[in-house]
Amino acid sequence: MERNFEKVEEILQKHGYKKENLIRILLDVQKQYRYLPEDVINYIGVALQIPPAKIFGVGTFYAQFSLKPKGKYTILLCDGTACHMEGSTALLKAIEEELNIKPGEVTKDLMFSVDQVGCLGACALAPAMVINEEVYGNLTPEKVKQIIKKIEEGEKDAQ
């Protein structure tokens, strides 16, 4: 894939080309591409004079980063203590049924991806999930299916 690095340059500039800002740079790259593309990592490595292997090291250490493309809608399903005890496992099953993907995977059309996370800090509404920064709480498998269906319909209408 041909990629121009204007966007990456912009991100690097925003963070002053500083090594110590690597995590933030990667977070911004991730926001831009929904994952950390290999060529972008190499590009950053050259720009900041960090060996790309080190950047991969950071990229694989933190849960936020992905070296594989994510969906347009990233579902973060909470499996923290409160959510687990209030039935997050059943929610995962509902997502699997609806989208045919497991945690860490993305749908073929790159529309949805799902990840299980530690805690979203919305425990009072357990079980909870976040789709692109929007928090959904007090979920049931039915509600999860409805939410996904609604997004799918919205996407169809937009086309």
Next chain:
Amino acid sequence: MLSSVRQAIEFIEKQKEKRNEKLRDLSIYVCVGTGCTAKGAMKIYNEFQRILEKEGLIDSVKLSKLEEHESPLKRTGCCGRCSNGPLVNILPHGYFYAHVTVDDVSKIVEKTIKRGEPVEELLLFDPTTNQRVKTLEETTLYENQNFYIMEDIGKCECDNIEDYMARGGYSSLIKVLSQMKPEEIVEMVKASGLRGRGGGGFPTGLKWEAAKNSKAEKKFVVCNGDEGDPGAFMNRTLLERDPHLVLEGMIIAGYTIGAQKAYAYIRAEYPIAIHMFQKAIDDAKRLGLLGENILGTGFSFDVEIKEGAGAFVCGEETALLASIEGKRGMPRPRPPFPAQSGLWGYPTLINNVETYANIPRIIRDGVEKYRKLGVTNSPGTKMFSVTGPLKVTGIIEVQFGTTLRKIIYDICGGLVNGEEFKAVQIGGPSGACLSKEFLDMPLDYDTLRSADAMVGSGGIVVITKRTCMVEVARFFLDFTKRESCGKCIPCREGTMQAYTILEKFTKGKATKQDLENLEFLAKLIKTTSLCGLGKTAPNPIISTLKLFRDEYIAHLNGVCPSGTCTAFKKYTINEQICKGCGLCARSCPQGAITGERGKPYKIDQEKCLKCGLCVEKCKFKAIEIL
């Protein structure tokens, strides 16, 4: 821009007058904390905006004597009762509305805003008295708490620096900069007895003293807002509802130890908290309370946010520092402690969000008032996030020494109907499970430690008969094994082994030898790991083995007493109900169900995978789980 201490004091006085007037007048506070927002608080806010504008109420001088164009509609931070959200508080009456829907807004405008009457059916329900109450202060829930750092609940504007100053904010910073020497501040923090709220409970004053006494050309202040504990969200709440309180504490810390720069490490999973805190930094800079030559005193200080990227171990202080430097967040042995050698080798003071939030209050109110709250060795208050099948869940603030019973029954209204209390899990993955014998134990650092538990960051999860304690232990080990950074063998391999054994239990394959191995392993991991993650990882095992040993034994004998562990479930067809339609047999992926149409079907236990598909398929609810 306030360029002198005198100007700042005058500015605060002016804001106070303004606020007093505001509180006498009409204002509508909509809670926009994470909990309420997830339940649609912004829709409520927008609907208020729409109706007030349509009715010409927003600019009406008759209704509000406020400055022209100042809207009576305000956003407030988490009120701690997230399960009752969205919440709306209307002043001056103080009518506190719960579960507000978009359709309710016009009713509130008609009755309360225009006529000053309450909308009865929306008033907060107090589960301890089974009555509706008019104001938040009237609830027993309120009475049993001690709002100290969460004061002004339901009537503070989280993203408004003027409002914060009107509530007494930044007066401590002004006092410190103009009247106190760093030594005096350290003495005051020491005398207050404040202990770190990040989990360990280390005396904050001693930490500040060490950082202050370290000699170096550069020093740093760090705020630990990682809060990776599953089940805990008080740091998030605090950053969202009163970011300036935390910021003020950090600036005071910077002045005290002689630092020029601070980092606030906040996890990326908390976008609203990051947004709020960034706004707080920008506003403080705009007013001259942060940045170059603060209030003309010659003290310069800068605060920057660093986003965490989702690794529990990054909450550990040395790992967090590595992460700020842009590296993998791996802990390193201490000493040297960060106060001697932290960021890039310079002395660094690192405290928790809630710890910093206590500082401005201690300086403003004095040590004596502070020590009136709590118990001798743990003064002050603690925020807890309480979750589980309770009537009220959310954030609470109580003084140290409060009992679990008070929290669960008097503040949170007890368990929802039919649920039976079994245990609480307190302190996250490093914490413990406490049985009902501990309900009357006072919660403070030392008492909890004597019970092999921890305050941790303050997550309390209530567990009922429905939940299997072995499964709880398995769940936490799954978490710590995944989050172990892998640097040392006892933690990396030990948690993996412990997990495997616990999984054998929940799958019904454990032996007596496994029980012994588990105990041995737990002790080994605890004593030989490098950082706090490994040292505390076995706590959930140790506490459940001690208090709920019978459940482990039951699993050895082929029974899961709570009926949670799927492996022990038995799917059977009730012959009385079964109509013999055969639907279940067709859906069973294992071919475990056989029978003849029209007659009761049967499940072959040997073949059954316990997937539960057949239960969903049977229209007559004939399949039972034992």
